[in-house]
Amino acid sequence: MAAAAKSKAQKIIDENGVVVFSKSYCPYCKATKSLLSEKGAKFYVEELDLVDDGAALQDALEEITGQRSVPNIFISQKHIGGNSDLQAKKSQLDGLLKSAGAV
Template structure:
């Protein structure tokens, strides 16, 4: 009987060790994805985290087309790690929904935020566009 309990104890310890290693791997992976998001945002003037089929994402991208500005777009549904990147975005900005738009490293928000910034002129300031000469 003591041998059975000993083996059960070893089995439980082994399961705990495996679970702990999985957690540390997922924590490391999450940290890498967060670092990837931050590097992407800081490396490009305009970044849109998007999904190719999303009508709200198309709406946000249309704003930049009107402004003749080419955003760096990451289509999360076309990446194997898209869900993990979306989780990292959620951790970073508090929203998991797409699109998520960044201008010069500053989080603008989603589709409604982008359209509102376009309509009220805020986006022109963020992009350093002179509305009288540049549009």
């Protein structure tokens, strides 16, 4: 199961310019999605609390990134971190999103 979750997580990351692994009730996730929406970004969201393999995906993400918490954000296949990391990059965000083909 772990290998399947890891390859699924990696596939999502590889196939999307901007990815947010999120939980639907998480306020930090909402802040991340709201900032990306304000920027007009196209992004892929995987709500880990709403998919059957969410816990396995979260374990896989911890293995891939060393980060267990959500949101777990990737831009151009690079791990950005969580919401505070994204907010800290606000000034560079337009450029990052553009290079990811998300705007």
